[in-house]
Each structure stands twice: as structure tokens, then as C-alpha cells.
Amino acid sequence: CKRYNIKGKQYLKTLDKYYAVDMGMRKVLLGSKAMDAGHILENIVYLELLRRGYDVYIGKVDDLEVDFVAMDDKGMTYYQVSATVRDEKTLKRELASLQSINDHYPKILLTLDDDPEMEYAGIRKINAVDWLLGK
Incomplete structure (x- = not known):
């Protein structure tokens, strides 16, 4: 997944991020010790964003990262993904990157x-x- 500079509205040429197409293969390659719910959910x-037809990028805003910038012909949507945000510190961290974006997209x-x-x-x-079930 390529990176996208949200403020500069440009694609970045460095630091691509890789995702597994088959989660079963991920388990075989990394073993059960690498079963982190947050990374698996991400x-x-x-x-799922690819399946829904979006062009998907990792967002960059200054020093912060937005997990996904999903683009289609209607615009874009920003997504942050976390297994849980019940801890106040985690909630603040996950919201920080989205709060730093100053546009009208969801x-x-x-x-x-x-x-x-x-x-x-x-x-x-x-x-x-x-969200996955479309509710």
C-alpha cells in the first residue's frame, strides 16, 4: 500500500506498507505468537476497502499516520483502525491523526x-x- 501526503495532496515514493492477501498464510509464516488483533483487523x-472498489493509501499528515485514505470517484474517506480504544490514551492517539486533517471528507x-x-x-x-457487515 503506497503512502499519500494528505496536506500536500501528493503520493509519496517511499515506505510502502505490505498486507497479506491470505490471513491463513500470515499465520503460517509468522506463527501464533504474531497474532495481534489490531494488525489483523487493519x-x-x-x-475490504479494496473489495469495495476503493484506491487505498496510507495517509501522512506531518508526523502522524492515517491508517487508510480510501478514494473513489465520489471523493475520499479516512479510516483509523484499532482493536480497542477503551483506554483514554489509546483513544487520543487514534483520534489525533484524523483530527489533524482539515477538510470535509468523512x-x-x-x-x-x-x-x-x-x-x-x-x-x-x-x-x-x-462496518464489515454493512450495518
Whole structure:
């Protein structure tokens, strides 16, 4: 997945990020010790965005990273992915990159937390399973 400078609206030529096409192969290659729910969820969201027809990039805003910038002919949507944000420090960290973007495109935080959908100054926090199922 290539990187995209959100402020400069340009593609970056360095530091591509790689995702597994087959999560079973990931387990075979990395073993069960590498079973980090957050990274696996991020991989699944990346594959789902591609399946939904988006061009997907890793976003860069100054020193912060946005997990995904999903673009199509209607515009773009920013996604941040975390297994859980119930810890206040984690929530602040995950929201920081999305809060630093000053445009009108949707910003979504996907988590596995089984909480009602919430909004933080225009950033929607959605359960990732519901999002995957199209709810």
C-alpha cells in the first residue's frame, strides 16, 4: 500500500506498507505468537476497502499516520483502525491523526469495541464487525 501526503495532496515514493492477501498464510509464516488483533483487523479492513472498489493509501499528515485514505470517484474517506480504544490514551492517539486533517471528507475510527456508535468532533467511531457487515 503506497503512502499519500494528505496536506500536500501528493503520493509519496517511499515506505510502502505490505498486507497479506491470505490471513491463513500470515499465520503460517509468522506463527501464533504474531497474532495481534489490531494488525489483523487493519489487514482485514485494507482488503475490504479494496473489495469495495476503493484506491487505498496510507495517509501522512506531518508526523502522524492515517491508517487508510480510501478514494473513489465520489471523493475520499479516512479510516483509523484499532482493536480497542477503551483506554483514554489509546483513544487520543487514534483520534489525533484524523483530527489533524482539515477538510470535509468523512473520518471513521473502526474498533472491535462492542459499544454504540459514537462521534468525536465529526469523527465516527464504529464497530468494525458492523462496518464489515454493512450495518
